[in-house]
Amino acid sequence: MTLAQNEVSVPVFEIDQPATYGKYLLHNRTEISVHLRALLKHRTLITVYLDEGKAFFLSTLLSIDENANQLVLDGSNHTASNDAALKAARITLSAPLERVKIQIRLPGLSMTTIDGKKALIAPLPASILRLQRREFFRVETPHHITPLRCKLAVPNPTGGHFVVDYPLFDLSGGGISLLGPVDDAELFSLGELFHDCRLEIPGESVLSVNLRVCEVLKIEMIDGQQQLRLGCEFVSLPGTRLAFIERYITRLERERKALRSELEY
CATH class of the missing domain: 2.30.110.10 (Electron Transport, Fmn-binding Protein; Chain A)
Known part of the structure; x- marks a missing residue:
C-alpha cells in the first residue's frame, strides 16, 4: 500500500x-x-x-x-x-x-x-x-465479450502526458467506473479532472468526455484478482452525448432482459 x-x-x-x-x-x-x-x-x-x-x-x-x-x-x-x-x-x-x-x-x-x-x-x-444517488440508472457494462473502454491522458513528471486505456466496469448518465491495475492507483487523486477522454462504445461511436475522479478504490473481482476501480463523474457533458449514452444504456438493459427471458423460458 x-x-x-x-x-x-x-x-x-x-x-x-x-x-x-x-x-x-x-x-x-x-x-x-x-x-x-x-x-x-x-x-x-x-x-x-x-x-x-x-x-x-x-x-x-x-x-x-x-x-x-x-x-x-x-x-x-x-x-x-x-x-x-x-x-x-x-x-x-x-x-x-x-x-x-x-x-x-x-x-x-x-x-x-x-x-x-x-x-x-x-x-x-x-x-x-x-x-446513494438515484438520479441516474447505472448498468454494468459487458466485461467478457467486447468491453467498453476509455482512454485518459495522465500527466507525467516531465510535464508531458501518457495515455492509459481501461475497460469500463459500469456506466450511467452521471459517470463511469473504470477497472485498471492496482499499481495505477498512485496516478490519480480525488477530485482530479481529465479533459477530452475517449469513451469507446463498440459498434457505436467514440465520445470525447471530461471526467472528474470521485473514487479511487481497490476491489476484489469474482476470480479473486484485485484491481483498481476508478469512479468518475462526467463534467460539462453536452446534452447530445448524454442522450446517446442514455439510449445505449436503455438498449443494453433491454437486451439483457430479453436474454434472461430466453434462458428462463
Whole structure:
C-alpha cells in the first residue's frame, strides 16, 4: 500500500458539502454502527485520504469497540504512509458498501500493534455519509465479450502526458467506473479532472468526455484478482452525448432482459 500524491489536483469530499449532501448524513449511533459492522464483516477495502486528500493509502477495518468508543484500521505496509497518517490532522475514509459510497471523517489516528502488525486507532465517528444517488440508472457494462473502454491522458513528471486505456466496469448518465491495475492507483487523486477522454462504445461511436475522479478504490473481482476501480463523474457533458449514452444504456438493459427471458423460458 503505497502513499499516492498529486500536487496539482484539488480533492472534493461530499462530506464537506452539507448544503448539497446533508440529507445523506447519518447521525444516529445505531445506524452508524450497522454500517461500520457491515464494512468490518465484508472486509471492505477502504481508501484512507490524508488531510486534503492528495495523499492516500488502502486499508480495512480490523475491529470496532463501542464500549471503548474506537475503531481499528489495518496499517499500511509502508512506513511513510503510516507516518503521514499519524501526522495528518484530518482523515477521510471512503469505501463502497453494496454499491453505495460510505464516507467517514476522523479527527486523527494513533498507532498500535496487533499480532505484530501495525494498526491505526481512531474514535468512532459521530456521523457518516451514506451517498446513494438515484438520479441516474447505472448498468454494468459487458466485461467478457467486447468491453467498453476509455482512454485518459495522465500527466507525467516531465510535464508531458501518457495515455492509459481501461475497460469500463459500469456506466450511467452521471459517470463511469473504470477497472485498471492496482499499481495505477498512485496516478490519480480525488477530485482530479481529465479533459477530452475517449469513451469507446463498440459498434457505436467514440465520445470525447471530461471526467472528474470521485473514487479511487481497490476491489476484489469474482476470480479473486484485485484491481483498481476508478469512479468518475462526467463534467460539462453536452446534452447530445448524454442522450446517446442514455439510449445505449436503455438498449443494453433491454437486451439483457430479453436474454434472461430466453434462458428462463
